[in-house]
Amino acid sequence: MRILLFTGKGGVGKSTVAAATASLAASQGLRTLVLSTDAAHSLADAFGASFDEIGSEPTEIAPLLFVEQVDAQRRFEESWADIQRYLLAVLDVAGMDPVAAEELTVIPGAEEVLALLELRLRARSGEWDVIVIDCAPTAETLRLLALPEALGWYMARIFPMQRRLVKLLGPVLTKAAGGVPMPGDTVFDAMQRLHDELLEVHDLLAGPDASVRIVLTPENVVVAEARRSWTMLSLYGYRVDGVVANRIFPSDGADDWRAGWVRAQQAILADVESSFAGLPVWRSVYRAQEPVGVRDLVTLAEDVFADADPFAAPEGEGPFRVSRTPSGAVAHLALPGVTREQVDLARNGDDMVVTVGSYRRLLTLPAGLARLRIAGARVEQGELQVRFVDPAATPAEEDA
Known part of the structure; x- marks a missing residue:
């Protein structure tokens, strides 16, 4: 099973490129799932479907092509409910307003992180040849991909000791803390389960069959962020196997205004080639109209990847x-x-x-x-x- 993640600065067209790659995979006879972990889902728009047509379960929109827009709220409730109930009990003892308490017990960015747990379920099902993930913009993606290992230190060194201490001295600690309840087994079990699931997601995404593709446009600010993304993704152990330079102005028949943009983009693209030396840089020209629907998306992917095999396993041992x-x-x-x-x-x-x-x-x-x-x-x-x-x-x- 091949796993491809697409990320990039907001607005560079990563959802379109992800949808196009998935459409190409299905057209080649590969059973394909494309799912979005971005809270601002736009896959439905890329496929020319309404939001209601693509739900929180894999929906077949073309032969062998399934789309899912992850219901982050549902996944949040399933994975965080026990922990949130405990935190609400603590804040209730402190006399906090229930509405404000509920807001405080939702960790910023947690929905996007928990949405990745959907990948774990789909990968374990064995139903798919290719899974394409339309990630949140770069900063959010880096944060969520770094989380499993960051939690690992706490879970390996502090968590077991904390659990034993609470089990032995729970009533004493509750009294000493002015009646604030200590977490019970359900809370500790939920934390352990959440960490184990996130670690499994990390192992999947850092494994030999998964890789990240960075989508950018030929703009200096965007390219600078893309370079940083490559560095940070490598730092956390994720393979980057290619860059898609999107929305490139065609050079033929350009008027003076467009010719200026062409020259500026070509200079930036030369910088992209040198900045990402060792990685393929696939190019996507600006089209006369936005590619919408499976047919247009397949054509887009065929033009972008040309003779390359976009589903070949990444080479090398990893970062x-x-x-x-x-x-x-x-x-x-x-x-x-x-x-x-x-x-x-x-x-x-x-x-x-x-x-x-x-x-x-x-x-x-x-x-x-x-x-x-x-x-x-x-x-x-x-x-x-x-x-x-x-x-x-x-x-x-x-x-x-």
């Missing part, structure tokens, strides 16, 4: 890999476009903490690396290389 050396090992983490000055590295027990700008990843080291110590690190050609050696190694052995 993170480990190579062995005589004295230990080297951990490689792809960070395209990043310089040494932009990276901060720290060791915290079995975790390697990598910070790039305002983004941080706690990367739990494999057992083979966790027992070694860090002897040095460098950034070379867009890759962070961290050298690990045996704690007992001599200086001569470290340099080997």
